Amino acid sequence: EAQVTQNPRYLITVTGKKLTVTCSQNMNHEYMSWYRQDPGLGLRQIYYSMNVEVTDKGDVPEGYKVSRKEKRNFPLILESPSPNQTSLYFCASSASPGGLYGYTFGSGTRLTVV
Amino acid sequence: AQSVTQLDSQVPVFEEAPVELRCNYSSSVSVYLFWYVQYPNQGLQLLLKYLSGSTLVKGINGFEAEFNKSQTSFHLRKPSVHISDTAEYFCAVSSKTSYDKVIFGPGTSLSVIP
Numbered sequence: 001e002a003q004v005t006q007n008p009r010y011l012i013t014v015t016g017k018k019l020t021v022t023c024s025q026n027m028n029h030e031y032m033s034w035y036r037q038d039p040g041l042g043l044r045q046i047y048y049s050m051n052v053e054v055t056d057k058g059d060v061p062e063g064y065k066v067s068r069k070e071k072r073n074f075p076l077i078l079e080s081p082s083p084n085q086t087s088l089y090f091c092a093s094s095a096s097p098g099g100l101y102g103y104t105f106g107s108g109t110r111l112t113v114v
Numbered sequence: 115a116q117s118v119t120q121l122d123s124q125v126p127v128f129e130e131a132p133v134e135l136r137c138n139y140s141s142s143v144s145v146y147l148f149w150y151v152q153y154p155n156q157g158l159q160l161l162l163k164y165l166s167g168s169t170l171v172k173g174i175n176g177f178e179a180e181f182n183k184s185q186t187s188f189h190l191r192k193p194s195v196h197i198s199d200t201a202e203y204f205c206a207v208s209s210k211t212s213y214d215k216v217i218f219g220p221g222t223s224l225s226v227i228p
Contacts, residue, residue: 004157031214035218040123040220041220042118042204042218042219042220042221043158043204043218044218045215045216048214050214090157090158092157092158097208097214098208098214098216099146099208099209099212099214099215099216100146100165100208101163102148102150102160102163103158103160103216104160105150105157105158105159106157107155107156107157108155108156108157
């Protein structure tokens with residue numbers, strides 16, 4: 001089954017403790033992206049990647065890092081999480097830039113930073 | 115830069131009644147337009163997209179949307195809703211000159227009442 005897999009689904013952590021949210025896709029897509037979803041704000045792009053070793057900032061990159069060492073994986077790293085990063089996070093992939101044919105989304109990771 | 119407005123944050127509707135979810139966008143260049151649906155505790159799923167051609171676009175689950183360039187709108191409609199249509203609906207836009215950037219609206223919560 002074609003899918004984007006995120007782990008974990010739920011995470012509660014403390015301020016300042018580094019964490020990684022993993023994302024993997026099995027569709028051989030070149031284009032991957034991370035979004036955060038907050039009530040009333042819709043989805044805002046954090047980072048995106050156009051291919052292996054090619055990443056760029058989205059609209060809200062502060063406090064986040066990403067890497068793309070393999071085509072299928074695109075982890076999101078929070079090196080020093082803060083409470084304002086409490087949010088619902090989605091990874092998405094597409095065969096082309098997501099504004100052309102649309103994205104396939106993962107099921108989401110709900111992060112709480114206390 | 116593009117922006118998306120979804121005027122209705124919540125739309126309650128009785129089962130088997132018609133529904134229209136409104137979306138307006140702002141852009142100085144030509145755009146691609148999308149509707150995504152998010153069922154509870156799931157990621158977003160592409161409902162339909164407008165790239166070019168016919169302004170009436172049909173999607174999955176009986177939904178359709180009409181692109182109106184003069185009114186900069188892309189409203190989503192369904193003639194008869196079911197309980198299973200209860201979900202969050204997001205309108206999204208990208209420009210034809212920079213389609214790696216997808217801008218999402220704040221979402222409309224559709225509640226179907228039995």
